[in-house]
Every structure is written in C-alpha cells, then in structure tokens.
Amino acid sequence: MAFRDDWMRARAVAWKDLTAERRSKAGFNSVAALGITILVLFGFALGPDTEAIRAAAPGALWLAALFAGVLAFNRSYQLELEGGALEPLLLYPGSRRSLFAGKLLANFVFVLLLMAIVIVASLVLFHVEVPGTWPALLGVALLGAIGLVTLGTFYAAMASRSRAREVLLPLLLFPMLVPVLLAAMEATKALLAGDVMREAGAWASLLVAYDAIFLSATFLAFDAVIEA
C-alpha cells in the first residue's frame, strides 16, 4: 500500500500547485507571453529570410521553452517559501519523494501547456509546415519536457532557497541540460525534415536514457536536498 499512499500524496501536491495556478493564472499567462516574446526575438536575430528562420525553428522552439520553463521552476517552491509552508509540508508523514513527485508532476503539466503554446506560435512565426511525422514529434516533445522538468524541479529545490536564485538556477541547470537540448533539437529538426536520414530514433533513445538516469538520480538524491 505504500506506493499507493505515496502516489496519493504526490497527486495532492500536484493538484494543490495546479489549482493555485489555475485560480490566479497570472503565473502561466506571463510565462507563456514570455515564451512567445523569446520566439519573436529569435525571429529578429535570425533575420527576415524565410529559409533561415525555418531552419532555426527547432532550436528557437526548445530555447524558448527552456527560458520560459526556468521561470516556472523557480516559482514552483515560491508559494510554500513565502507562506512558510515548506517545513510543515515536510513534517507530514510519508516519503518526501512524494513531495518531489508532486512538484515534478505539476511542473510537467505546466511545461506541457507552455510548450503547446510555444509550438503553435513557432509554427506560425517560423513558417513551419506540420509534417506527417507529427506523432513522433509529440513524443520527442514529451521526452524533452520530462528531461527539462526533472532537473529543473530538482535544482529549483536548492536554488530557490539560496541567495541569488535568479542567477543560480540557470547557471546550474543549463550546462546539465545540454544533452536534452541537443537531442530534442536534433530530433525535432530531423522530424521536421521528414526524418529521411533516420536520425530521430537515435536522438529519442538518448532522451529516454537521459530521462531514466536523471529521474532515478533525482528521486534518490531528493531526500538529501530537501532536509530541513
């Protein structure tokens, strides 16, 4: 029954976070607007040339998701910290991993919604046609989002309780996320071109490996990080 209890706790934490988000909407709306702003800025940086913009779309899309997502990760412990509620939450019986799982789940939903908006915006802004491989593309988006959210939620637990959290979280997170970003960008690029070289599968398996490694590592290490 232990697993079932943990799952109920995780779900309760995720539900609480998402409800708070749904009722205010301020967080999501501003992060989504920022995601679109970043895409527009990439458009300016890459020039009005349609071909160049289209070629850069996968990179711009994932970086926009990353930059906007970091704000979400930094916010994810904010409500508890401001209300002094993190310590009481930790004092509840049950594994602390369920707290991490809950935060992870809430951030995952948040990032998926964010990516839905960013993907649609980049289709329009970067003149990308929806390819026939779109189900595989959705799979890549899911795997990439898991990678971003796993380490994002984990490092936010440290960074948001330190001084200078605005700098610290991206500084810790971005170099660690290099494999996810590379794999997600390259897989997206390949799939948008119809995956004629059959590269996307290799990148997707790298994403699966990365997600598996860091999901296990973060669950093992979270107890040490969240303690008092």
Place this chain on the structure above:
Amino acid sequence: MTTAAVPNILEPPRPGRWAWFGVFTFAFLVAAQAISIAISPPDRDMGDLQKILYIHVPAAWNMGICYLLVAVYSFRYLWKRDERHDLIAASAAEVGTVLNGLTLALGMIWGRPTWGVWWTWDARLTSTLIMFLVFAGYLALRAFVEEPERRARWSAAAGIFGAINYPVVYMSVRWWRTLHQVQSSPGTLDPNYTLSLRLNAFAILFLCIYFIRRRYEAALTERVAEQTLQAAALGGSARG
C-alpha cells in the same frame, strides 16, 4: 537522518610534512619541464609549439581525477555525513575547475596556429567546456549558500550529478558532430615524447594533490574558526 542535527566538532589540520611535499612538487615540476624541453626534439609540423602538450594533456588527465574525487567524496559525504569529506570534495572541485580552465586555454593557444581557429565544436572540446560550466555552477552554489550543513548536502548532489552527466554530454556532442561531419583527430603521439609526457603527468598530479591538500586545510581551518566562534558565543568551549 537524525544525525544531521548534531554538528561534527572538527579538529584543525596538522601541518605535517606537507610543506616539504610542496617543495618536492615544485622542484619535480620544474625538473620535468626542463627535461622534456631538453630531450624532446621540435615536432616536424608543430615545432616547439608541441611543448604545450606537456601541460595541456596532464592538466586534462588530472582534471578528470579531480572530478572523480568530487564525485567519490560527495558520495562519501552523503553516506557518512562527515563534514571533512565535503571539504575535500570542494577542494577537488576548485583545483579541477582551475585545471579545466588551463586545459581549455592551452588548447586554444595550441589550436590557433595548428588548426587555424581558436575554437572548434569538436566533441572533446565542447564537453570539456560544458564540464567547466557545470563545475563553475557547483562553485557558485557553494558561494551562495552559507549554512555549512545545507551547503554540503546540496553541493554533494550537484557534484555527483555533474560527474554522471559527463559521459552523456560527451556522447550527445559526439553524435551531434559526427552526424554532420567527420571528426578531426589530433593524431597519435610519437614514442619520443612519451617519457616527457609521463614525467609531466606525475608533476601535475603531485601539484594537484598538493593544491587540494592546501585548499582543504584552508577550508577546514575556516570551519574550525567558525565553530570556535559559535562555541564562544554560546558561552562554552567546543573542545574541552
């Protein structure tokens, strides 16, 4: 996790023979450099530029040893909760990051005349740069967290994750490159140069050990001073 509430009372480091080890280290380094400059002929293509190899390659190897130490002592800290292990991990990270920067800088100085560019997005170069950034993050994390117990736990996690990430970063960058173009290899080493390289590898290894020890002593002394001040403020003595 109940032990975490009771802080370890640390002993200040004993100087021992480390000062002599330092003298030996620097003498060995100077000798190794002198020997390698004397006995290795100028390279056919690179000329005397090849001498950069005797710091660049040992620095890269020892950087790997330092990062391995960070991972090992971070594990040991999380396992035993002995604060000294955290301080050793931090010292190894500092020395490793310096060697990492040295590797990159010397590589660039060598690469400019040899390849014609300061930088190329080769798998080894790129993953070395990423490691530098990962451990710069590790050191920033330590700088921004004051509470020693919390700093130790957090940086242990960051250190282990950084080490786990290295092979994945290397793999991903290599794929990224090789799917597009053939990777250039710097060429294998002439047997004439191996003795010099080995000597210098040991010289940098000794230097690495010496620096880690010194940084560790400094960090430990700092912590002992903090604990003594705390104990004095509480009206007692930390050690009887």
